[in-house]
Amino acid sequence: MNPTPRERVPVLVVGGSLVGLSASLFLGRLGVRHLLVEKHADTSHHPRGRGNNVRTMELFRVAGAERPIREAASTLAGNHGILQARSLTGDEQEWLFKEIDPGGGLARISPAGWCLCSQNDLEPVLVRSARELGGDLRFSTELVSFEQDADGVTAELKSRETGERRTVRADYLIAADGPRSPVRERLGIGQAGPGDLFHNVSITFRAPELAEVVGDRRFIACYLTNPEADGALLPVDNERDWVFHAPWHPDRGETLEDFTDERCIDHIRRATGALDMAVEITGKAPWHAAERVAERYGAGRVFLAGDSAHEMSPTGAFGSNTGIQDAHNLAWKIAAVLDGAAGPELLSTYEAERLPVARETSARASARSAEHSHPGYAPAPGAGGGRQRGVLTVALGYCYPRGAVVGADPELPVVPDELRMTGEPGTRAPHMWLTGPEGRRSTLDLYETSFTLLSGSDGDMWRTAAKGAVQRFGVRLNCYLIGTEPDDDLAPEEGADWAEKHGTTPEGAVLVRPDGYVAWRAEGRVADPEAALAEVLEALLCRT
Structure with a gap:
């Protein structure tokens, strides 16, 4: 590495997806100068993870981003619930739940609410908000290598457009670089958990006739259970654009090349029950559901957040939300240390607080996939099964029995059976x-x-x-x-x-x-x- 760094910045964020961009937003709100690098040329163009839970929306609310996010999400604002059906044209249909907030009881405990905003719509909002706060966001820029010492981190960056390399010196590095995190691997941090759960190919397609078939069933997702053509259907605009998650079995020798347009069209028609429907395939992207949690949340001055720290089954949308909440927890602690108000040992409480939350939440996510019989997921015998109680306790009620708290009950469950919003140390403060x-x-x-x-x-x-x-x-x-x-x-x-x-x-x-x-x-x-x-x-x- 060049011994004379060309740039100096307090925080370097690696990864410009939901978690990295959220970290940039939160650091900017706290006045922390930072640089974010993302190897891809732009934000996501694929309508991936879309469920933003109430706790995440509380964080975006205080960060001034809730309104533009809801504007970006307006198309799906009327969609609620998860439907399970053998097909959309048959009689075997059941709402796993029909309303996210039946009775409107959530308003008593939070000023925010759930928001259905696809990643391709949410990320541009975060980019604009972060840059308005002075965030230095550089796409088409990758981390080549890094070294750390007692005083900071020296990183070598490369422009994927020009090939230019430059060295950056930072006090801290936040790695939000995904489930195959090169930073985590460089640190030698292992992972624990069951591992891969199932694989899907996410297919975007255009089918205006499908809106008639769906009718007034404004679902978030529909799990289609035809054993010969199962999958998950998600609306993009409720009219012509849709997403279908088709099970993929690489363990049986299936390759992505096997998912031809013809095969995908036939699969979608049989799954929905609309056998003569016109379908135009517009994109395909593989994704993998897994349950893995890093054994540590960082080393020295380098910290993991989001998928680099934990992978979760998509059911319940816990993964991205947990990652965004990681970034929020870490941002204020880094700001306090950089301000000189806190000692560096405060940063050790990041792992003490967030690692137990990730372990509990990832297990709940897998159990919820088993409960919902998520297409493609065949849980081990005895796993999951019964109805999952208290989903809101996972999203909003997680606790910190240990960490940067004084007087917390050390036996306080990380995810309680019932929501506790009574002002106990280690819990989210009550709303009024x-x-x-x-x-x-x-x-x-x-x-x-x-x-x-x-x-x-x-x-x-x-x-x-x-x-x-x-x-x-x-x-x-x-x-x-x-x-x-x-x-x-x-x-x-x-x-x-x-x-x-x-x-x-x-x-x-x-x-x-x-x-x-x-x-x-x-x-x-x-x-x-x-x-x-x-x-x-x-x-x-x-x-x-």
């Missing part, structure tokens, strides 16, 4: 609506670029403690008094009790991390709030 100078906001809208301390009308001592902490640690920390008194910062909606909602008392306080997770909670009056808060922040920020 507040009114203040900036209008109506969710509590979740307060959390992104700083720690946040919430207290009641009599919380002047906590406000003083927060000011002292800012001066002492140089940490980003905002304090809000919630109540109906004139000096309060924010007022809850009529009849709402912020203290009860957060599991504390009017004299207590709740400290929330930049990612919206409860870092610590004082459940009542504290003799010396300033000393108590300082002790907590020393532990959280690894300053001891």
